[in-house]
Amino acid sequence: MSGHVPEAPYRRPGTRRSGSRGRHIRLSPLDILRIGLLGLRTRRARAALSALGVSIGTATLVVVTGVPAASRQDLMDQLTALGTNMLRVEAQADADPPVVLPQRADAMAARIGPVTAASAVGNTHAVVRRSDRTDPNDALGVSVLAARPDLLGSVGGELRSGRFLGRGDLPVAVLGSRAAVRLGLDRPGGEIYIGERWFTVVGVLEPVPLAADLDRAVLVGWSAARAALGFDGHPTVVYVKAREDLIEAVREVLPATVHPELPGLVQVSRPSDALAAKRATGNSFSALFLALAGVALLVGGVGVANTMVVSVLERRREIGLRRALGAGRRHIRGQFLAESIALSALGGATGTLLGMAVTAAYDSWQDWPVVFPPLAPVGGFLGAVAVGAAAGVLPALRAARLTPTESLAAV
Incomplete structure (x- = not known):
């Protein structure tokens, strides 16, 4: 016998002894x-x-x-603000005979699955003047465009003051940033003479980097342009926003979507170069x-x-x-x-x-x-x-x- 004493079992107070070993x-x-x-x-x-x-x-x-x-x-x-997800659709300018986009081209583009927003403007070919007493031939370099009410969301535009156009046919107008300077109106409330009709200015836009042509334009409501200016209702430019990862696929199907009869005479801008930079940076x-x-x-x-x-x-x-x-x-x-x-x-x-x-x-x-x-x-x-x-x-x-x-x- 070596006199070895076995280890005493370690037991928490309140626990039941379950054996003689630790x-x-x-x-x-x-x-x-x-x-x-x-x-x-x-x-x-x-x-x-x-x-x-x-x-x-x-x-x-x-x-x-x-x-x-x-x-x-x-x-x-910042790269998205450069228009990485925006496309511009318009009819081919030098087509003979001239081609126009269908009246609901923007609504047709909006039905494409990856498209998140679509809107349009149409050239009314009307002349805008400071008053009815100025020379009609005194060009200010300002165009008059009919605009959809949802235009700002499609081009990333913002109002400097006032409000944007509604869906009614009231004779109201919104001025682009440069157009406001040339017309001498920097705030809502004034009046301008378009065609043979007075229009009340209800808003002024901030510069729109993604659609610079809007800076030099006077925007009027779609219905008001048809009622007062003889606008035919055919859009000149359709602005389309789509998911960036599918922007190329959307570009491929846009011509046949907005003008099924003459897709070859529809021009679609290519995606912004900023999109390639954005993907490379990711x-x-x-x-x-x-x-x-x-x-x-x-x-x-x-x-x-x-x-x-x-x-x-x-x-x-x-x-x-x-x-x-x-x-x-x-x-x-x-x-x-x-x-x-x-x-x-x-x-x-x-x-x-x-x-x-x-x-x-x-x-x-x-x-x-x-x-x-x-x-x-x-x-x-x-x-x-x-x-x-x-x-x-x-x-x-x-x-x-x-x-x-x-x-x-x-x-």
């Missing part, structure tokens, strides 16, 4: 987490520094993905920044691993006492692994919030839209937890291999 002891995940958090509470300074390393890595991950995402979105918005940001964020997160994980290894060395007496009281190896492993994961989760949550706050502040300072990639905050937190779990595996295994004898003997 391997039968049952600890719930909540118990293991509570024991793991005890180590963080007793070594707050070390835990705080380790969590700081993880939080810096996580915040870096959120910032280096969030800031480029906002910058990219701002660039995409994937140029991510790889480098994700690599930098991964390195930062790895550095935080190394800090957690170092803290846990030192923790095992410092707490050998605690490990020995728990083992002598019957705690099994799986209990020790669970304790240190839970402590590592909790430490990383704390740092990950703090870093995610910090990164989002810094990103939002920087985006606002740059006048960029505040944009977070869908997986950045969640990925940063889960990445921190995963790094913490991986960093805690080796220290947890090392702690579990310590026997009560060598743990207490080293004290």
Whole structure:
């Protein structure tokens, strides 16, 4: 007989004894987490520094993905403003005999699936004058166009003042930015003489970069143009907006859609060169920044691993006492692994919030839209937890291999 005394089973107060060996002891995940958090509470300074390393890595991950995402979105918005999703449809100018678009060409274009907006203007060939006493031959270089009520949405136009045209046949007009200067009317309320009829100015447009011809035009309602100016109702230009990813496909079917009888005599503008630039820019940001964020997160994980290894060395007496009281190896492993994961989760949550706050502040300072990639905050937190779990595996295994004898003997 060697006089060996078997280990006393470790048993929580209130639990039923299920056997004489420590391997039968049952600890719930909540118990293991509570024991793991005890180590963080007793070594707050070390835990705080380790969590700081993880939080810096996580915040870096959120910032280096969030800031480029906002910058990219701002660039995409600027490129979209250049008309990457807009097409211009008109009849061939030199056709013999002359060709006109059908009266409902814009409505026909709107029926194409990827089309998001379609509107039209038509040249009335009327003459606009400051008053009925000026010379009709005194050209101002201003055209008079009949316009659909939904025109501004299709060309990205905005009103400087007043309102836009309605669907009625009232004699009202909206001035383009240059037309307002040439007519000497910079605000609504004045009157102009078109054809043989007075029209009241109800609005003035801001410059329209996507349709510069509207800047030098006086716009009147479609019905009013037909009633007062002898307009035939055939649009001159149809403006079409469509999904960018299908803009080429829409361009292919537009001629046959708006003029099924003579599709070969319909001209459709090609997509803006800005669309090619926008597509080329789309994937140029991510790889480098994700690599930098991964390195930062790895550095935080190394800090957690170092803290846990030192923790095992410092707490050998605690490990020995728990083992002598019957705690099994799986209990020790669970304790240190839970402590590592909790430490990383704390740092990950703090870093995610910090990164989002810094990103939002920087985006606002740059006048960029505040944009977070869908997986950045969640990925940063889960990445921190995963790094913490991986960093805690080796220290947890090392702690579990310590026997009560060598743990207490080293004290």
